[in-house]
Structure formats: C-alpha cells, structure tokens
Amino acid sequence: MPATAATVAAGALVTQPGQIQYGDLLLGPGTPYRWRTLTGWEELPPLDSGTVQRADAHGAFPGLLLAQARTIGVDGLVVRAPRAQIGQVVGSLAAATAPRVDEIPLVAWLDERGPLLAYARVTRRAVPTTTGYRLGTILGGAIEWVATDPRRYALTEQTVAATLPAPEPGLSWPLVWPLDFGTPGSTGRLSVVNAGDADAHPVIEFRGPLTMPSLTNITTGDVLEYDLPLAASDVLVVDTGAGTVVLNGTASRIHTATSRSVPEQTFTIPPGTSSFLFRAAPGSTDPTASVAVRYRAAYW
Numbered sequence: 001m002p003a004t005a006a007t008v009a010a011g012a013l014v015t016q017p018g019q020i021q022y023g024d025l026l027l028g029p030g031t032p033y034r035w036r037t038l039t040g041w042e043e044l045p046p047l048d049s050g051t052v053q054r055a056d057a058h059g060a061f062p063g064l065l066l067a068q069a070r071t072i073g074v075d076g077l078v079v080r081a082p083r084a085q086i087g088q089v090v091g092s093l094a095a096a097t098a099p100r101v102d103e104i105p106l107v108a109w110l111d112e113r114g115p116l117l118a119y120a121r122v123t124r125r126a127v128p129t130t131t132g133y134r135l136g137t138i139l140g141g142a143i144e145w146v147a148t149d150p151r152r153y154a155l156t157e158q159t160v161a162a163t164l165p166a167p168e169p170g171l172s173w174p175l176v177w178p179l180d181f182g183t184p185g186s187t188g189r190l191s192v193v194n195a196g197d198a199d200a201h202p203v204i205e206f207r208g209p210l211t212m213p214s215l216t217n218i219t220t221g222d223v224l225e226y227d228l229p230l231a232a233s234d235v236l237v238v239d240t241g242a243g244t245v246v247l248n249g250t251a252s253r254i255h256t257a258t259s260r261s262v263p264e265q266t267f268t269i270p271p272g273t274s275s276f277l278f279r280a281a282p283g284s285t286d287p288t289a290s291v292a293v294r295y296r297a298a299y300w
Contacts, residue, residue: 010105011155014115020074021107022122022145025096027074032089036076041108044300045070045150067300070150072106072120077141079127086136090127097122097143106145107155116299117155120147149241151198153296161292162190162278164210164285188278192269192293199268200298201241206291208234210284212258215291219274222267226256232288240267269295 013021019028020035027033050063081089100121109115124144132138165188194200206213208230216223226245230236236253237246243265245254254264278291 010117011107011115014107014109017109017111019109021105022120023096023104025093027077032079032081033093034078034080035074036078038072038074038108038110040070040072041110041152067150070118070120070147071123072118072145072147074143077126077138077143079138079141081136083134083136086133086138090138093127094125097125103148106147115155116152117296118145118147118152119149120145150300151200152299153200154196154299155296157294157296158192159292159294160190160192161290162188162276163287163290164188164278164280166285166287190276190278190291190293192274192276192295194269194271194274194295194297196297196299197271198298198300199270200295201239201265201268202293202295204238204240204291204293206230206236206238208232208289209286210280210289212281212284213289213291214258214260214279215293216277216279217267217269217274218277219270220268222262223260224264224267225258225261226253227258228253228256230289232286238264238267240264269293271298 008021008024011021013019013024013026016029019026019030020038021027025033027035044067046068048066048068050066051060052063053060079086079089079093103119103121106118106120107115122143123146124142126140126142127138128140130139192202204215204224206215206226209232211229212225212227213230213236214223214225224238226236228236228247235248237249238244239246243254243263245252245257245264247253257264276293280289
C-alpha cells in the first residue's frame with residue numbers, strides 16, 4: 001500500500017535548531033528520535049561538468065556545472081521510549097519513512113539562519129535490533145533521503161504581482177493648489193528578490209482579460225510570451241520548474257509560446273534582485289489583467 005501524504009504543513013512542527021521534519025515525522029530535541037550527524041545538507045551536491053579539454057593549448061574550455069540529486073542522511077539516530085511503548089515509537093518511524101512514489105517536504109533547522117526546505121523521499125532506513133531495543137533505547141540508527149531537486153528553499157513562498165501599464169490621469173482642471181496629479185498609473189514593472197545563492201524557478205500566473213501575455217526578465221533578457229487570448233475568468237499558469245503551461249488547471253497551452261519565448265525551464269530568477277516587465281498585445285489595457293510571480297529563495 002502506498003505511503004499516505006503528509007497532513008502537516010512543511011516546517012509547521014519545527015520550532016528550534018536541531019529539529020528535522022519529514023512529512024508528519026519530527027526528529028530532534030523534544031522527540032523520541034535524536035540524531036548526531038546530518039550529512040549532505042550543507043555540502044554541495046555532486047556536479048556534472050561540461051568542461052572540455054583544449055586540443056591545442058594548456059587547460060580546458062569551462063562548461064556548465066549541473067548538479068545531481070542531493071543525498072541527505074541522518075546518522076547516529078537514537079530512539080528512546082518506555083519499554084512498553086518502544087514498538088509504537090518504532091512503528092511510527094517506520095510508517096513515516098516508508099517507500100513512496102512522490103517527494104514530500106524535508107525541513108531542517110540547524111542554526112540562527114532558520115529552517116530550509118527540500119523535497120525528498122526516503123531510500124534507506126536502519127533500526128538496529130540489539131539488546132537495547134528491549135530496554136527502550138536504540139542506538140546507531142540511520143535514515144537516508146534523496147532529493148531529485150538538489151536545491152534547498154526558504155519556507156516562505158513569495159508572491160509579487162503587477163497589472164498592465166496604465167497612463168497617469170494628470171492634472172485636473174481648473175488647477176487647485178496644491179496640484180493634484182491623481183493616482184500614479186501602473187508601469188507593469190515588478191521587482192523580485194531571490195535572497196538565496198541558487199537560481200529559483202518561479203510559477204507565473206497570467207490573468208485576463210488580455211491577449212498575448214508576456215513577462216520579460218530585464219536582468220537576464222529572457223522572455224515568456226504566449227499567443228492566445230485570456231478572458232476575465234482565465235488563468236494561465238506557467239510552472240518554469242516543471243516546464244508546463246496550463247490554462248484553467250486542465251488544458252496545456254505550451255504550443256502557444258511565441259518565437260520570442262525562451263524554453264520555460266530556462267526562465268529562472270538569479271540570486272539577488274531582478275526586474276520584470278508585464279506586457280500584452282496592443283489594445284490590452286484592462287486594469288484588472290495581471291501577472292503574479294510566485295517563488296521561494298533558493299540555496300545550494
């Protein structure tokens with residue numbers, strides 16, 4: 001039978017340094033499960049290098065460095081419980097770390113920087129059954145996870161939104177002092193801050209009414225643009241991590257990408273501050289049309 005989905009929000013159980021939450025399981029201070037070593041969390045994941053040796057000179061041509069999956073391990077796991085409850089405690093650990101098809105949140109809080117989040121699943125679990133088992137103390141246990149996305153993320157998801165450019169109303173006549181230029185118009189510009197040190201893949205939501213929505217990353221020059229009309233009730237969701245473009249939650253519209261549009265999975269938010277421009281086809285001026293950029297700061 002497949003493992004059940006987590007019922008507790010990512011990081012909701014983590015309240016202090018030293019704690020690790022995987023789905024509904026909490027390890028560390030205040031729990032029956034203590035650990036001594038966390039491996040693979042602060043280390044760089046293995047890197048595949050595209051560097052090519054020079055054929056006619058010393059050295060090499062530098063190529064892309066692409067990270068492999070991140071392997072995370074808890075070693076020196078200690079399980080303690082009253083003798084009459086050790087089976088229940090071990091059973092809870094076994095149920096929470098059972099093999100599963102999908103990855104779920106793994107949150108670790110190590111120091112004053114606060115908790116970080118990865119998406120992973122368990123690939124190994126060891127619970128030694130020595131004489132201490134019968135006494136309610138198990139030493140030398142271990143858990144191993146693999147995260148196919150090697151990046152770690154901030155717990156809080158950020159959302160930045162903008163509407164289409166709109167002119168300012170200007171001065172009202174007759175002039176009255178002090179001068180009132182009216183409410184400033186929208187520029188269609190938005191600023192996004194990735195506080196981490198790795199590129200983040202955003203989820204972008206275009207809402208109508210408009211035609212040919214586009215979002216340009218001024219910092220990198222990358223553009224996402226789709227040749228289709230959106231009614232007032234339509235929502236076009238571009239998941240740049242998954243590389244999908246979905247209209248109203250069901251219909252793929254990836255084929256509507258224009259020649260200016262980059263492949264979705266290459267549209268990222270680099271570390272630092274990035275500026276974006278939201279635009280549409282001429283004639284799309286409805287002030288209720290909007291774009292929202294959702295993302296988490298990403299860390300190696």
